[in-house]
Amino acid sequence: MKILSFNLSVCLLAATMQAHSAELTTADLVQEALTKNPEVRFYEAEIDAALGGRQAVARLENPELSLELGGMSVASQKEGAVWRAQIAQVFDFPGRMSLRKAIADRDITLAQLGLDQFKSQLANQVRAFSGDVVLLRRKQKAAQAVQERLQSLIEVLVQRDTGAVSALLERRILEAALLTSDRTLTDAAKEVQAATASLAVLCGRSPDAELVLGDAVTSFPSVKSLEALKQQAAKTNFELQQKRLQVARQGLKVDLTKSERWGNITFGPYMAGQHAGGTQIEGGFAFSIPLPLWNKNKGNVAAEKARTQQAETLLIATLRDLERDLAVARSGYLAELAALSHWRPESEKEFSDAAVEADRHFRLGAVPAATYVEMQRGYLDAMDALIESRRNAWKQRMEVERLTGASMNTGSQEGSSGIAQQR
Numbered sequence: 454m455k456i457l458s459f460n461l462s463v464c465l466l467a468a469t470m471q472a473h474s475a476e477l478t479t480a481d482l483v484q485e486a487l488t489k490n491p492e493v494r495f496y497e498a499e500i501d502a503a504l505g506g507r508q509a510v511a512r513l514e515n516p517e518l519s520l521e522l523g524g525m526s527v528a529s530q531k532e533g534a535v536w537r538a539q540i541a542q543v544f545d546f547p548g549r550m551s552l553r554k555a556i557a558d559r560d561i562t563l564a565q566l567g568l569d570q571f572k573s574q575l576a577n578q579v580r581a582f583s584g585d586v587v588l589l590r591r592k593q594k595a596a597q598a599v600q601e602r603l604q605s606l607i608e609v610l611v612q613r614d615t616g617a618v619s620a621l622l623e624r625r626i627l628e629a630a631l632l633t634s635d636r637t638l639t640d641a642a643k644e645v646q647a648a649t650a651s652l653a654v655l656c657g658r659s660p661d662a663e664l665v666l667g668d669a670v671t672s673f674p675s676v677k678s679l680e681a682l683k684q685q686a687a688k689t690n691f692e693l694q695q696k697r698l699q700v701a702r703q704g705l706k707v708d709l710t711k712s713e714r715w716g717n718i719t720f721g722p723y724m725a726g727q728h729a730g731g732t733q734i735e736g737g738f739a740f741s742i743p744l745p746l747w748n749k750n751k752g753n754v755a756a757e758k759a760r761t762q763q764a765e766t767l768l769i770a771t772l773r774d775l776e777r778d779l780a781v782a783r784s785g786y787l788a789e790l791a792a793l794s795h796w797r798p799e800s801e802k803e804f805s806d807a808a809v810e811a812d813r814h815f816r817l818g819a820v821p822a823a824t825y826v827e828m829q830r831g832y833l834d835a836m837d838a839l840i841e842s843r844r845n846a847w848k849q850r851m852e853v854e855r856l857t858g859a860s861m862n863t864g865s866q867e868g869s870s871g872i873a874q875q876r
Contacts, residue, residue: 697768
């Protein structure tokens with residue numbers, strides 16, 4: 454008997470350890486998503502392409518070899534061959550290569566920002582769906598508990614049916630409540646499945662993969678002032694950084710277009726000779742540059758200046774939209790915090806205990822069916838309101854973090870500190 458008990462304990466311990474090892478934290482899922490998501494490779498390839506472009510603009514063009522061969526006839530002299538050979542190297546106008554290199558450097562930085570932005574937004578989405586899954590599973594658990602209580606109670610009433618009208622009516626009331634709870638449980642299960650599938654796909658898993666989240670991720674810290682959020686976003690918002698970089702890059706393109714009116718410089722040695730009426734050899738250096746007399750590249754310069762104005766306008770529009778979105782997300786987050794502040798930490802447990810207590814007293818005959826059903830429905834409604842408030846607060850927190858490009862867990866903060874760590 455002792456050996457059997459020992460073996461049972463070992464099996465239970467192994468099962469517990471296995472279940473614990475299968476639990477995933479949000480950090481695990483974020484790392485898995487960054488490793489497996491195929492779009493990361495796309496942005497990494499963009500960086501490689503930008504690096505290749507930087508190497509291309511830093512190289513000189515290949516020299517050109519030109520050969521000419523012909524004949525010459527001089528009166529009263531012997532005919533002979535005429536030839537000419539030249540090697541020409543094309544050089545950029547002074548300063549033009551530096552501008553091209555600077556533009557290519559901006560392209561590399563833009564590509565790197567694109568990768569960083571995608572990784573940040575991917576991690577944000579994983580955290581958002583992780584919190585949603587945790588909260589929705591709690592909602593599903595509450596609905597399932599009510600459904601199981603109603604199902605069990607109806608089975609008991611069927612067994613002790615006395616045929617009285619009051620007993621029959623009570624049974625019908627409970628059966629109606631059971632049908633309603635089934636609908637609530639079905640909707641909750643569908644929401645959990647949708648959120649879990651979205652999270653699994655982000656992490657590179659199959660949509661029907663089971664995810665066991667082991668940490669409570671839905672904490673609600675207080676929020677910074679709107680002005681502080683704007684200052685933070687001005688430094689770390691990826692889209693704003695990209696727009697600024699595009700304005701600087703476009704300014705360089707204007708300078709490059711202005712310099713292109715002079716064209717390229719061609720320089721190189723040449724040799725020529727003829728053998729008609731005697732042998733003559735000459736050699737020297739050839740130099741050429743286009744003269745901007747008629748084509749001063751004004752059209753292209755004007756086009757690049759117009760694109761610069763467009764980039765500056767987009768920067769202003771991005772900043773305006775960012776400030777608006779921050780104000781909306783922050784006010785929404787504060788509104789949800791205010792709603793959550795009406796909940797005491799023990800409220801959820803008290804409602805759950807009340808629902809269980811109503812079930813016990815109804816079985817004893819101390820509570821009528823109407824009160825019992827109303828208590829179960831009230832418990833589900835309260836849980837639905839609480840979970841939805843937390844879900845909305847979580848979404849608004851993720852939106853604020855996405856817009857600022859930084860976590861809300863650091864820095865000076867203001868808001869409802871009483872619920873900073875609600876789960």
